[in-house]
Structure formats: structure tokens, C-alpha cells
Amino acid sequence: MNQKTLIALVLAVAGFVTALLLPVADLSMAGQITLGIFLFAAVFWVLEPIPIYATSLIVILLQVLLLSAQGPLAQYTVPETVQPVRLEADTWELPAAAVTDEAKVRMKRNGRFQAVDVEVLESTAATATVRSAELTEETALARRAAHWQAEFTPPSYTVFLNTLAxxxxxxxxxxxxxxxxxxxxxxxxxxxxxxxxxxxxxxxxxxxxxxxxxxxxxxxxxxxxxxxxxxxxxxxxxxxxxxxxxxxxxxxxxxxxxxxxxxxxxxxxxxxxxxxxxxxxxxxxxxxxxxxxxxxxxxxxxxxxxxxxxxxxxxxxxxxxxxxxxxxxxxxxxxxxxxxxxxxxxxxxxxxxxxxxxxxxxxxxxxxxxxxxxxxxxxxxxxxxxxxxxxLMAGGLALGVAMRETGLAEWMVGVVPWGVLGAAGALAVFGIVAILLSNFISNTVAATLLMPLVMSFVASGMAEGFxxxxxxxxxxxxxxxxxxxxxxxxxxxxxxxxxxxxxxxxxxxxxxxxxxxxxxxxxxxxxxxxxxx
Amino acid sequence: MPDIHILCIEDEPDVLDAVLRDLAPFEEKFTLTGAADAAEAREILEGLDPENDAVGLIFCDHIMPGQRGIDLLIALRKDNLQPLEHTRKVLFTGQADHADTIQAINEAGIDRYLAKPWEADELRGLTRKLLTEFVIAARIPPLPYMAVLDSARLAEAIHDRNDFNEAG
Structure with missing residues (x-):
């Protein structure tokens, strides 16, 4: 292995691990995994220790393994569910971890977890008493509302594979x-x-x-x-x-x-x-x-x-x-x-x-x-x-899908204080970054890295009028x-x-x-x- | 990028010097080596690293002390050395008879005869053409050689072969 490959590998792995360990409250675990894949891919696409299309295939592989419902990560970390215990007509006792800070529980419906608002009446370290008309004795709730699969339903692996066609x-x-x-x-x-x-x-x-x-x-x-x-x-x-x-x-x-x-x-x-x-x-x-x-x-x-x-x-x-x-x-x-x-x-x-x-x-x-x-x-x-x-293009598209689905793109856009620039200024910045970046790296890669960001920037409503x-x-x-x-x-x-x-x-x-x-x-x-x- | 060699085998020192001098412009991209006879040439060729070296072109005199030029080329062809896989071969003539000529083409697989004495431009033109053919035949990435060799043909090869990095 030559020095360049080694540097790229160290940086990419460091980026991946940092993304997973990053203490961010407003980004889901799935978003952090995607951020890890994004950083890994960005390092490999820019430094090119392997051909850029090979990096694209690694992106798709990592997504299938780490983000899809059929991947080992989702298979081996199925969230435990728990049934609420009825105290009165619509008052229920739950494990405290099943209720989020925003007073939501995650209810399993048709194989997906959905957030449902509840009213917290009382909360101890172990249990919480809540009021809700939507719960029943058969309801399956995520025992830990912060479980990554409770926050994000992993899509089928075909979502990532389909980018190839x-x-x-x-x-x-x-x-x-x-x-x-x-x-x-x-x-x-x-x-x-x-x-x-x-x-x-x-x-x-x-x-x-x-x-x-x-x-x-x-x-x-x-x-x-x-x-x-x-x-x-x-x-x-x-x-x-x-x-x-x-x-x-x-x-x-x-x-x-x-x-x-x-x-x-x-x-x-x-x-x-x-x-x-x-x-x-x-x-x-x-x-x-x-x-x-x-x-x-x-x-x-x-x-x-x-x-x-x-x-x-x-x-x-x-x-x-x-x-x-x-x-x-x-x-x-x-x-x-x-x-x-x-x-x-x-x-x-x-x-x-x-x-x-x-x-x-x-x-x-x-x-x-x-x-x-x-x-x-x-x-x-x-x-x-x-x-x-x-x-190469399929890997770029797959990364874009995951960045949008996991909320990563939105989060990354939110990190930058765009208010100073205004919508027009922000667009001008995206344009100049695109030109500068692709002078040094592949045009496709530059577009791949920037496109999910600029899309969620506009979709988030921050770019009014664009x-x-x-x-x-x-x-x-x-x-x-x-x-x-x-x-x-x-x-x-x-x-x-x-x-x-x-x-x-x-x-x-x-x-x-x-x-x-x-x-x-x-x-x-x-x-x-x-x-x- | 492999190290591409041009080997000139000629027993008369003055002639060998002349060849090497005429081919000096190619040294920017190629390794130019002279050998005084078949034995020395063989020693040089066997010392090459099959991983990194390739012989693009051999200029070989025919009448030399020791092994004759054609016999050397036939023997090399039989040995099947890796660096000689796509090598273009030119025989300096003047003294080869009819039987030698037939043998040179049929058994030694030579690409060209070059009659002595030659014009420097003629030699360089031939070298340029044969090395271009070699780079294309050996599927060596052609970009680094465009400035020295036939850039139009190499551009054509890039287009036909379709193996550049398109996504730039």
C-alpha cells in the first residue's frame, strides 16, 4: 500500500467513525451512518486511492449493509417492543425510555414505527404515566423510543440497488x-x-x-x-x-x-x-x-x-x-x-x-x-x-437518496448560517463552490457531493423565491x-x-x-x- | 507507466553512435540503449524487469561477430520474454541475401528493413511510427506519449478504445 492510499484510508475511516460518534441531538442515528458514508466517499472520491466508480460501488454496498431493512445492521438490531399497561380508561403506564423528550411514543403500524403524541402525566426513572386516546392493550411501542430503527424505518435494499437502473x-x-x-x-x-x-x-x-x-x-x-x-x-x-x-x-x-x-x-x-x-x-x-x-x-x-x-x-x-x-x-x-x-x-x-x-x-x-x-x-x-x-452515477444517486431519506442533507444545510447571505447569495456560493471544486476533482463527484445539499437548501424553504x-x-x-x-x-x-x-x-x-x-x-x-x- | 526501451544492436561503434545520436530526441520518454553484439543485447534484455520494463523497439544489424542479427531475433522470439511481447523490430540491411530476407520476415517477425546509410529524419520518422504502433498494441495508456509520438493516431486510439476515465 502506498502512502497516498494509506492517508486516504485513515482519513476515510476517521471520518466514518467520527460521524457515528458525533454527539448530535438533532440528527438521527441513520443520518449519522449516512454522514459516515458521505465522509468516507468524499475522501475516497477526492483523493482517489481507488477509481471513483469503485468508491461509488462501496457507497451502495455500505448503504445496503448499514441502512437497508435486509442489511445485517437492521436485522441484528431489531427494536424491542412493549405493550402499554392500562391504568384507567385512557391512562397508560409505559417504560420511561419509550417516551421521548418531546412527549412522543413510537407506535408500530404496518411494520413501521410512527410517532404519536401523548400527554405525560407523571414520569419516574423507570416508568411514565401518559394519557392518550390512541393506545390500546395490543399496541406495540418501541421500548426505547431513541432506537435508530424506531426513529427511521430502514428502506428495502432494492431502493439502493435500483439506482443502478x-x-x-x-x-x-x-x-x-x-x-x-x-x-x-x-x-x-x-x-x-x-x-x-x-x-x-x-x-x-x-x-x-x-x-x-x-x-x-x-x-x-x-x-x-x-x-x-x-x-x-x-x-x-x-x-x-x-x-x-x-x-x-x-x-x-x-x-x-x-x-x-x-x-x-x-x-x-x-x-x-x-x-x-x-x-x-x-x-x-x-x-x-x-x-x-x-x-x-x-x-x-x-x-x-x-x-x-x-x-x-x-x-x-x-x-x-x-x-x-x-x-x-x-x-x-x-x-x-x-x-x-x-x-x-x-x-x-x-x-x-x-x-x-x-x-x-x-x-x-x-x-x-x-x-x-x-x-x-x-x-x-x-x-x-x-x-x-x-x-459512478448510480453511487452518486444512491448517496443522494440516503442523504434525503435520513434527513442528513437537511441537517447539513442547517449547520451553515445562510441567513447572512440571503437566498441569492447562498445560490451564488453553491455555484462558485461547484466551479472551484470540480477544477480539482471529477465533475460528477463535485455534483454528487453538492446536489443533495443544494436541493434540501431550496426544499427547506430557506431559499425563498428560488x-x-x-x-x-x-x-x-x-x-x-x-x-x-x-x-x-x-x-x-x-x-x-x-x-x-x-x-x-x-x-x-x-x-x-x-x-x-x-x-x-x-x-x-x-x-x-x-x-x- | 512502464519504462519503454529502445535497443540498438550494432557492432561498428561509429554506426552505433550515429544511431543513438539520431534517436536522442526520444530519450525524453524512452530509455535508449546500445549493444555491440548479440551476446550483450541478450544480457541487457534478460536483465529487464518483466513488471516495469517493456522493449518498444529493437534496431538490429545483421552481419555481426558472433550470432547474426536474424538468428538473435529468431532466438528471442522463441524465448518469449515478457518485455518483448509487443516489440517492433527493424533490421539494418545492406548485406542480407534473399534467403536471409525470407527468414527475417517468416521466422524473426521483423517489421521493417532499413537500408544503410539512412537519413536521420527517416530514422526518426520510422521510430515514431513504430513506437506509436507499439504503445497502441501493448495497450499502454497513450497520453504521456502524445507529445513525442504520433499524437493524432494516439488520439484515435484513445477514442476507439474507450478506456479513458470518462466521468472527469
């Missing part, structure tokens, strides 16, 4: 399968060729063309895969440019930046969007595919144009012409046609959700089923799908605006690895984009998103 995970699976097909039949490359053509050969035109196609592809495919492919197309061209031409830096930077921005534009563009949609649907808010696009595309377009101006200004081209010679033809085999029709139809159904009302997750099963049925996507491609990304959607978008979009460092996102890492860019170039541009993007997100949040919800 959450509708949003299926939505992403649909996107992954289409991307695998598109890559296999070189649809992505052909689209580049066709879309770039009208942008001409002037360097500025070629650059905005490349940014547009990169953003468009990364809105539907993985940002990283899009960047890798665009780099493969573009590198031979810019390597041919004269050695000292700074424009090469601009081109090599515009692709990862456009890919990061493009991911914002659709629900399936990048995993943080899934975390936002998952948190919203937990609160009963379902955002259709087109609504998401309507909310985010204006921001993406503004940012793309801004980045284009910025890079042209800082890295001007000396050449008059930049020839991108791209050749290739669309495949016309029956399988290729099946792909075009299925993928085209799926995207059409996604963007017309308002007309037919079929949810995008439901539609996403169509390409999964049909592309495998037609063997456009074969076993080899199925095995190559980025399953670990789905697991919609849940506004808050979720601010955090999700914020994480995608982090692109200052090579480690910020995989597209950045690929771009720096080419050797065309020096890290300081990326940092300067990334900081400017992050700052302007932050302003743009807040403007969108206050002046657009919040007004329509």
Missing part, C-alpha cells in the same frame, strides 16, 4: 449505445466533414466550425470521446502549421473547451446533468429533454462565442488559409441505415417530448433494444460501453465550467498531452472562462431559469 442511468445507456454505433460506423467523422465545410478556410471560421461540431457531438456523446476524435482529425492539420504559430495553441485549446461546454447542452451531455436530473426527480420535478436544452443551450452558445473571441484575440493566426482536408463517405450498408434511422428517430423523439409525452428515459430504451437487435452494436461494443460511468430547477442547474452547469487545469476534465488532459499547449496557457484561458461562465450562470439563474419555474 434509475431512469436517468437508462437515459445515459441509450446515449452510450448510440455513441458506440456512431463511432463504429464513423458517423461522427462524417458529420465533422459535412458540418465543417460551410465554415470555409479562414482560420477564424475554421475555429468556430470546429467548436460548433465539437460542442454538438459532445452534447450527445461523451466529452472525452469527442475530444479524442476531434484531436485525431485536427492534429495532422495543425502540426503542418509553422512551428511558432500561436494559432495552433488556440486550436488545441478550443476543442476541449468546446467539448466541456457542449456537455451542458443536453441531459445526456455529461454525468453531472444526470445527478441534477436524479435529484430533481426525487423531489418530484421531471425535466423533459427539450426543456433542459431550452434552459442551457443559450448559455452554451454565448459561452462558445465568447471562448472563440477570447482564443482568437490571444492566439491570432498568421495564416490566411487553413485547409482541413477531410475525406470519407457515409456508409450505406443495411446496418448503417438501421443506425441512422434508429438514432435519428431517438433524437427526434427526445426533442419532441412535449408533443407525445413519452419520457426521454423510456425513449432511450429504443436504441438500446433496436441497435443490439439489428447487431449494429455487437457483443464487442456492448462490452466496451463505459459501464463504470453508469456505476426554484429547485434553478438550484440544480446552477450546480450542474457550474461543474462543467471548470476547465482551468489539465486535471479538471479528461478533455483538458488529452489536449495538454499533445504537447502543443503549455499548462499556463490553459490555466489563463480556463480561469477567464470559469469567471465569465460563473457570471453567465448567475445571470441565467436569476434572469431566466428562475422566472420560468
Amino acid at each position: 434509475n431512469p436517468i442511468i437508462i437515459l445515459f445507456l441509450g446515449g452510450f449505445v448510440m455513441a458506440a454505433g456512431a463511432s463504429k460506423y464513423r458517423v461522427d467523422r462524417n458529420l465533422i466533414r459535412i458540418i465543417l465545410r460551410p465554415f470555409g478556410t479562414r482560420p477564424a471560421g475554421v475555429m468556430i466550425g470546429m467548436m460548433a461540431i465539437t460542442a454538438l457531438l459532445s452534447a450527445f456523446m461523451s466529452n472525452t470521446a469527442t475530444t479524442a476524435m476531434m484531436m485525431a482529425v485536427v492534429l495532422p492539420v495543425i502540426s503542418a502549421a509553422p512551428e511558432g504559430d500561436r494559432f495552433r495553441i488556440g486550436v488545441a485549446l478550443c476543442i476541449p473547451f468546446a467539448a466541456n461546454l457542449g456537455g451542458i447542452a443536453t441531459p445526456i451531455g455529461t454525468p453531472p446533468n444526470a445527478i441534477a436530473l436524479g435529484a430533481l426527480s426525487q423531489q418530484g420535478v421531471n425535466i423533459p429533454f427539450t426543456t433542459w436544452m431550452g434552459l442551457t443551450v443559450p448559455l452554451v452558445v454565448v459561452m462558445l462565442v465568447f471562448v472563440w473571441f477570447l482564443l482568437l484575440k490571444v492566439f491570432p493566426s498568421r495564416e490566411k488559409n487553413l485547409a482541413l482536408e477531410l475525406t470519407g463517405t457515409f456508409e450505406t450498408s443495411p446496418k448503417a441505415w438501421a443506425l441512422y434511422i434508429v438514432a435519428g428517430g431517438t433524437i427526434l423523439l427526445w426533442v419532441t417530448e412535449a408533443l407525445h409525452g413519452l419520457s426521454s428515459s423510456l425513449v432511450a430504451l429504443i436504441p438500446v433494444a433496436l441497435l443490439t437487435a439489428f447487431q449494429v452494436v455487437e457483443k464487442k461494443e456492448v462490452r466496451n460501453l463505459p459501464w463504470e460511468v453508469l456505476w 426554484a429547485l430547477t434553478t438550484a440544480a442547474l446552477t450546480v450542474a452547469v457550474g461543474t462543467s465550467l471548470a476547465m482551468a487545469l489539465p486535471v479538471s476534465t479528461p478533455p483538458n488532459a488529452i489536449a495538454v498531452s499533445t504537447g502543443l499547449i503549455r499548462t499556463p496557457d490553459m490555466v489563463k484561458m480556463g480561469v477567464i472562462i470559469g469567471t465569465v461562465g460563473y457570471g453567465a450562470v448567475l445571470a441565467m439563474a436569476f434572469l431566466f431559469w428562475n422566472l420560468i419555474f
Whole structure:
């Protein structure tokens, strides 16, 4: 075990144990267990002693073991029950521990403990005399009202396992399968060729063309895969440019930046969007595919144009012409046609959700089923799908579920004195934390850690005047605006690895984009998103 | 990240120096080693650590005192050393006859002939191409090599292979 792993393990275990032993009165034991899992996961996700998707699976495992009704903890610590003893018509004697400080008893009904108010007439160390019309001689009460399972009914373990097939995970699976097909039949490359053509050969035109196609592809495919492919197309061209031409830096930077921005534009563009949609649907808010696009595309377009101006200004081209010679033809085999029709139809159904009302997750099963049925996507491609990304997201969703169910999220939000900031200020803080944090850690992880907090902040009523959607978008979009460092996102890492860019170039541009993007997100949040919800 | 070696086997010291000098730009990312004959080459290869070392490319002269180049490559292929699993091999020619040529391709599995004398740019271009192939074939994470090798092909490999960390 190396030193980093050891440090991470010690910190994670310390966090877990501290959470369990923390003397907090207003957080249930189940909430403390969840806090322990949260701290453990946060340390592992940030320090990465193991891959982030493996940490996600540990989160689900710990939840099944420690928080579910079927887990060993719940199985071996079943709360003892006791029947009240009738003294008079509606006066009962109970063990003192069965009554809480707030004069409640926990009554077992249909397998769950429910809090029932009673009137305490007399209380000694051992017994309490209470008055209540609801008790009967058959009533089962928790002998110790503070027992963790009396305060919190552990959900079935399927609640945690189901996150692996959450509708949003299926939505992403649909996107992954289409991307695998598109890559296999070189649809992505052909689209580049066709879309770039009208942008001409002037360097500025070629650059905005490349940014547009990169953003468009990364809105539907993985940002990283899009960047890798665009780099493969573009590198031979810019390597041919004269050695000292700074424009090469601009081109090599515009692709990862456009890919990061493009991911914002659709629900399936990048995993943080899934975390936002998952948190919203937990609160009963379902955002259709087109609504998401309507909310985010204006921001993406503004940012793309801004980045284009910025890079042209800082890295001007000396050449008059930049020839991108791209050749290739669309495949016309029956399988290729099946792909075009299925993928085209799926995207059409996604963007017309308002007309037919079929949810995008439901539609996403169509390409999964049909592309495998037609063997456009074969076993080899199925095995190559980025399953670990789905697991990563599922762990994030599962953590969000537990944080909400156990009241942890609400408690954590309550710890911070938000009153000083006001609702708008608090939202601005969440936004800046999202951007800063995801410059250093995975965007998905940043969204996972922040989303339950921002959701319960709004749901608690502290953020008066702010919609849940506004808050979720601010955090999700914020994480995608982090692109200052090579480690910020995989597209950045690929771009720096080419050797065309020096890290300081990326940092300067990334900081400017992050700052302007932050302003743009807040403007969108206050002046657009919040007004329509 | 494994330590990727480039091994040059050449009995004439002047020629060996020239090869090593021409390949110096690759030393940023690769370990460049010279050997004067087959015996020395074998000693170097057997001293490698199968866990951390991999041989990306071997340049080998044919006519040398002791074991001939082709015979060395055939013997190495039979030995199946771990660090040599995906190695690309280039034979310096000039003196190989028809039978040697057939043997070199069929039995030694060489990838290229390079006729003496060579241009430095030609040698570097070939090295770049073969090491790129090696990195892709050996499934070594390609990012660290993009600046030195064929970055477009490595980007393509990243895209095709789909094994980067997507969730960034």
C-alpha cells in the first residue's frame, strides 16, 4: 500500500467513525451512518486511492449493509417492543425510555414505527404515566423510543440497488449505445466533414466550425470521446502549421473547451446533468429533454462565442488559409441505415417530448433494444460501453437518496448560517463552490457531493423565491465550467498531452472562462431559469 | 507507466553512435540503449524487469561477430520474454541475401528493413511510427506519449478504445 492510499484510508475511516460518534441531538442515528458514508466517499472520491466508480460501488454496498431493512445492521438490531399497561380508561403506564423528550411514543403500524403524541402525566426513572386516546392493550411501542430503527424505518435494499437502473442511468445507456454505433460506423467523422465545410478556410471560421461540431457531438456523446476524435482529425492539420504559430495553441485549446461546454447542452451531455436530473426527480420535478436544452443551450452558445473571441484575440493566426482536408463517405450498408434511422428517430423523439409525452428515459430504451437487435452494436461494443460511468452515477444517486431519506442533507444545510447571505447569495456560493471544486476533482463527484445539499437548501424553504430547477442547474452547469487545469476534465488532459499547449496557457484561458461562465450562470439563474419555474 | 526501451544492436561503434545520436530526441520518454553484439543485447534484455520494463523497439544489424542479427531475433522470439511481447523490430540491411530476407520476415517477425546509410529524419520518422504502433498494441495508456509520438493516431486510439476515465 502506498502512502497516498494509506492517508486516504485513515482519513476515510476517521471520518466514518467520527460521524457515528458525533454527539448530535438533532440528527438521527441513520443520518449519522449516512454522514459516515458521505465522509468516507468524499475522501475516497477526492483523493482517489481507488477509481471513483469503485468508491461509488462501496457507497451502495455500505448503504445496503448499514441502512437497508435486509442489511445485517437492521436485522441484528431489531427494536424491542412493549405493550402499554392500562391504568384507567385512557391512562397508560409505559417504560420511561419509550417516551421521548418531546412527549412522543413510537407506535408500530404496518411494520413501521410512527410517532404519536401523548400527554405525560407523571414520569419516574423507570416508568411514565401518559394519557392518550390512541393506545390500546395490543399496541406495540418501541421500548426505547431513541432506537435508530424506531426513529427511521430502514428502506428495502432494492431502493439502493435500483439506482443502478434509475431512469436517468437508462437515459445515459441509450446515449452510450448510440455513441458506440456512431463511432463504429464513423458517423461522427462524417458529420465533422459535412458540418465543417460551410465554415470555409479562414482560420477564424475554421475555429468556430470546429467548436460548433465539437460542442454538438459532445452534447450527445461523451466529452472525452469527442475530444479524442476531434484531436485525431485536427492534429495532422495543425502540426503542418509553422512551428511558432500561436494559432495552433488556440486550436488545441478550443476543442476541449468546446467539448466541456457542449456537455451542458443536453441531459445526456455529461454525468453531472444526470445527478441534477436524479435529484430533481426525487423531489418530484421531471425535466423533459427539450426543456433542459431550452434552459442551457443559450448559455452554451454565448459561452462558445465568447471562448472563440477570447482564443482568437490571444492566439491570432498568421495564416490566411487553413485547409482541413477531410475525406470519407457515409456508409450505406443495411446496418448503417438501421443506425441512422434508429438514432435519428431517438433524437427526434427526445426533442419532441412535449408533443407525445413519452419520457426521454423510456425513449432511450429504443436504441438500446433496436441497435443490439439489428447487431449494429455487437457483443464487442456492448462490452466496451463505459459501464463504470453508469456505476459512478448510480453511487452518486444512491448517496443522494440516503442523504434525503435520513434527513442528513437537511441537517447539513442547517449547520451553515445562510441567513447572512440571503437566498441569492447562498445560490451564488453553491455555484462558485461547484466551479472551484470540480477544477480539482471529477465533475460528477463535485455534483454528487453538492446536489443533495443544494436541493434540501431550496426544499427547506430557506431559499425563498428560488426554484429547485434553478438550484440544480446552477450546480450542474457550474461543474462543467471548470476547465482551468489539465486535471479538471479528461478533455483538458488529452489536449495538454499533445504537447502543443503549455499548462499556463490553459490555466489563463480556463480561469477567464470559469469567471465569465460563473457570471453567465448567475445571470441565467436569476434572469431566466428562475422566472420560468 | 512502464519504462519503454529502445535497443540498438550494432557492432561498428561509429554506426552505433550515429544511431543513438539520431534517436536522442526520444530519450525524453524512452530509455535508449546500445549493444555491440548479440551476446550483450541478450544480457541487457534478460536483465529487464518483466513488471516495469517493456522493449518498444529493437534496431538490429545483421552481419555481426558472433550470432547474426536474424538468428538473435529468431532466438528471442522463441524465448518469449515478457518485455518483448509487443516489440517492433527493424533490421539494418545492406548485406542480407534473399534467403536471409525470407527468414527475417517468416521466422524473426521483423517489421521493417532499413537500408544503410539512412537519413536521420527517416530514422526518426520510422521510430515514431513504430513506437506509436507499439504503445497502441501493448495497450499502454497513450497520453504521456502524445507529445513525442504520433499524437493524432494516439488520439484515435484513445477514442476507439474507450478506456479513458470518462466521468472527469
